[in-house]
Amino acid sequence: MSSDDLSICIQGLGKRYEIYAQPTDRLKQMMLPRLWKAAGRGERKYFEEFWALREVSFSVRRGETVGIIGRNGSGKSTLLQMICGTLHPTEGTVHVSGRIAALLELGAGFNPEFTGKENVFLSGLLYGIAEDELRRRFKEIVDFADIGGFIDQPVKTYSSGMYVRLAFAIAAHVDAETLIIDEALSVGDVRFTQKCMRYLRDFQQRGTLLFVSHDTSAVLNLCDRAVWLESGRMVMDGTARDVVEQYLAEQHANDRNSTGQKVALRVSAAKGSEVDAIGRGRAATDIVDSRIDILNGKAQRNLIEIFEFDESRINSEFGAGALRIRDVRLCGEDGQLCQLTCGGELVDLLIEADVLWPIDGPVFGFYIKDRLGQRLFGDNTYITYQDALIQAVAGERLQARFRFRMPILRSGDYSIDVAVATGTQQEHTQQHWIHDALAFRASESTMRHGLVGIPMQAIEIERAGANA
Numbered sequence: 001m002s003s004d005d006l007s008i009c010i011q012g013l014g015k016r017y018e019i020y021a022q023p024t025d026r027l028k029q030m031m032l033p034r035l036w037k038a039a040g041r042g043e044r045k046y047f048e049e050f051w052a053l054r055e056v057s058f059s060v061r062r063g064e065t066v067g068i069i070g071r072n073g074s075g076k077s078t079l080l081q082m083i084c085g086t087l088h089p090t091e092g093t094v095h096v097s098g099r100i101a102a103l104l105e106l107g108a109g110f111n112p113e114f115t116g117k118e119n120v121f122l123s124g125l126l127y128g129i130a131e132d133e134l135r136r137r138f139k140e141i142v143d144f145a146d147i148g149g150f151i152d153q154p155v156k157t158y159s160s161g162m163y164v165r166l167a168f169a170i171a172a173h174v175d176a177e178t179l180i181i182d183e184a185l186s187v188g189d190v191r192f193t194q195k196c197m198r199y200l201r202d203f204q205q206r207g208t209l210l211f212v213s214h215d216t217s218a219v220l221n222l223c224d225r226a227v228w229l230e231s232g233r234m235v236m237d238g239t240a241r242d243v244v245e246q247y248l249a250e251q252h253a254n255d256r257n258s259t260g261q262k263v264a265l266r267v268s269a270a271k272g273s274e275v276d277a278i279g280r281g282r283a284a285t286d287i288v289d290s291r292i293d294i295l296n297g298k299a300q301r302n303l304i305e306i307f308e309f310d311e312s313r314i315n316s317e318f319g320a321g322a323l324r325i326r327d328v329r330l331c332g333e334d335g336q337l338c339q340l341t342c343g344g345e346l347v348d349l350l351i352e353a354d355v356l357w358p359i360d361g362p363v364f365g366f367y368i369k370d371r372l373g374q375r376l377f378g379d380n381t382y383i384t385y386q387d388a389l390i391q392a393v394a395g396e397r398l399q400a401r402f403r404f405r406m407p408i409l410r411s412g413d414y415s416i417d418v419a420v421a422t423g424t425q426q427e428h429t430q431q432h433w434i435h436d437a438l439a440f441r442a443s444e445s446t447m448r449h450g451l452v453g454i455p456m457q458a459i460e461i462e463r464a465g466a467n468a
Contacts, residue, residue, distance in 0.1 A: 006097065007178050007208040008060040008083060013092035015054075015078050018047040052078040053232045056092070062177075065209040067219035067240055069247055070229035076212050079229070080104060080182050083210070098177030101127065103167050112156035116147065116166050119155055123167075127174040137173050145169035146192070165192055172199055178208040190371050190413035191315055194436050197222075197373035198316065216244045217451065218372045302343035302408050306330050306440040319432035322359045323420045326397070327352040328437045343408035343442070344455060351400045353420045353432065355392040362390055363428060364400030367417045376414075376452050377407075382425050408453030409442035416440075 020026045025046040033043050053075040060066050068076050081087035082094055084102045109126065110119045120141055124134040142151055145165040150158060155166070171179060181200070200222065203209060211222055219226055219240055226243035228236040236243050309328040330338045331348045341347055351364050365380030381400055392398060400420075419433040 005061055006059050006095075007062050007064070008097075008210070009093075009095040010059065010083070011057050011093050013053060013056040013079070013082060013094060014090050015052045015075075015082065015087065016090040017050045017052060019050050020047050051232050053082075053229075054091075056229070056232075056234045058227055058234065058237050060178075060208055060210065062097075062208055063204075063206070064225065065204050065211065065223045067223035067226040067243075068210065068212040068229065069214075069216060069219055069226055069244065071251075073231075074229040075232040076229055077104065077182060078232075080180055080210070080212060084180060096178065099128065099175065100178045100180060101171040101174050101176035102180040102182070103164070103171055104180070104182045110155050110163070110167070113154055115154055116145075116151040116158070116162075119166065120151075120170055123170045124174060127170075127176070129174055141169045141173050144172060144195075161189065161192070168196055168199075172203075176207065178210065179203055180210045180212075182212045183214070190415055190439055190441075191436050193371050193413075194369070194373050194415055195315060198435065201373075215372065216248060217370075217374060220244055221372060221374045302442060304341050304343065304406060304409065304440055304442045306338050306341065306438065308337075308339075309438055314434055314437070316435040317433060319419075319430045321431060322357040322422065323353045323355055323362060323392075323398070323431040325351060325353045325418060325420060325432050325434055325437070328416070328418050328434070330438065330440075341406055343406055343453065345406055347404065347406050349402040349404075349416070351402075351418050351420070353398050353400075355394055355396040355398060358391075358393050359422050359431070360389055360391050361385070361422055362392060362398060362431075363421045363423070364398075365419050365421070366402065369415055369417065370451065371413045371415075374451070378417075380425075386424075405455055407455075410451070411443050413439065413441050 018029075020029070029046040032046075036043060056075075056079065068079065070076050078087065080102065081104065082089050083096060084100055084104065085096075086104075109123055111122060114122060117138075120138060121131065121134055124137075125131065129137075145151070145162075145168075147158075147162050147165055150162060151166075155163065158166070179200075200209065200211075204222075209222070211219065213219055223240040225238065226236075226240040226247075227234060228243050228247050236246060311326065327350070329350050330341070331350060332338050332341065333346050335348075338347060349366060351366065353362070353364070355362075363380055363382045363385075365378060365382075367375045367378035369375050379402060390398075398420075415436040416438040417433065417435050418437045419430055421428040421430045423429055
């Protein structure tokens with residue numbers, strides 16, 4: 001691979017800090033070694049060495065997305081600061097090609113006394129953008145940040161979410177070839193996080209992304225490769241799936257070993273199994289979790305708060321326009337609008353759309369996503385109606401209904417993308433797609449692992465007889 005194909009090249013990188021027990025030791029270290037050297041005596045150190053990073057080497061190709069994972073104190077932030085040039089290495093080299101935009105620690109690069117507007121120009125100039133160009137892009141930056149009148153207030157008055165909104169908006173509009181994100185998306189509301197994730201996926205098509213997160217599911221979702229750091233050294237560099245699986249296995253083992261339970265590490269690929277296909281025309285079987293009363297009992301209830309659809313607050317949408325979605329709502333078994341539901345309860349997702357032009361074969365669909373934009377599940381109406389073509393005329397309103405049991409969800413924010421298209425599964429035209437049409441929040445979850453919990457029809461322990 002030629003150097004022209006690389007965005008980042010790191011060789012033998014290391015960063016050492018000198019830890020002094022008391023302030024006077026720092027003064028002694030500055031003066032006494034020179035005197036001893038002049039007197040021909042051996043040197044003495046008045047500090048302890050701490051290597052935050054050592055012997056790290058890897059390269060990132062142009063257009064590649066690489067995740068950096070590791071526990072707190074593993075050296076991730078130190079590595080990023082040296083890549084960005086805000087920290088000088090003690091040993092090794094870093095070569096970076098093209099302009100880098102970075103979101104490191106919260107508010108880095110902002111002057112707290114300046115207003116948001118002044119910090120936009122300050123940061124833009126530091127990135128090398130001309131003032132005239134910044135003025136042309138200013139409205140786009142402000143619209144992306146969506147902090148309203150706070151853009152004219154000192155950033156010291158901002159909440160952590162506002163800091164991230166403004167910082168990300170600036171980074172998204174400086175034409176960077178490489179973007180570095182250090183846990184910035186852990187702050188902020190679900191709608192803005194979704195907007196950022198959509199931007200990152202679009203950026204992946206044209207630039208290089210270095211993504212640091214403790215959220216391994218986000219790394220799996222975004223990254224081609226992952227690099228695992230531990231105690232300042234690189235443990236593994238490989239595909240995101242392989243690295244994350246090894247990392248999680250190691251963390252699980254460490255957690256268990258710390259409690260005295262010895263756990264041997266073994267990561268193996270799951271074997272394939274035959275699946276009985278469900279044929280058309282079979283009646284649907286509703287699976288109710290036998291533990292539903294326990295799962296949603298007073299002590300540990302998977303309560304889900306649903307926020308109403310507001311057409312005036314649509315954040316992102318697209319489509320050809322033959323149909324337009326006018327309402328999206330979740331209803332309970334009684335048909336009433338849900339403001340609260342629980343994991344495992346039966347719900348109806350209703351999507352209503354106005355027909356603006358005559359069309360044949362409308363296809364409604366949805367995705368439920370977590371806060372990072374990972375699609376947890378979804379479905380559409382195509383298979384159900386492919387042999388019964390619906391013809392719609394202008395002026396009609398169509399309603400699609402999806403009935404399912406709400407899965408048991410981990411605590412956090414979620415959203416629903418809804419869409420209506422024309423065509424087939426393989427070839428279709430999106431007439432109207434709304435990102436984050438509905439938002440909801442799950443709390444007090446019984447979920448501990450995975451993304452969603454599905455209803456269990458039965459959970460049993462049986463005596464299988466004596467050991468052979």
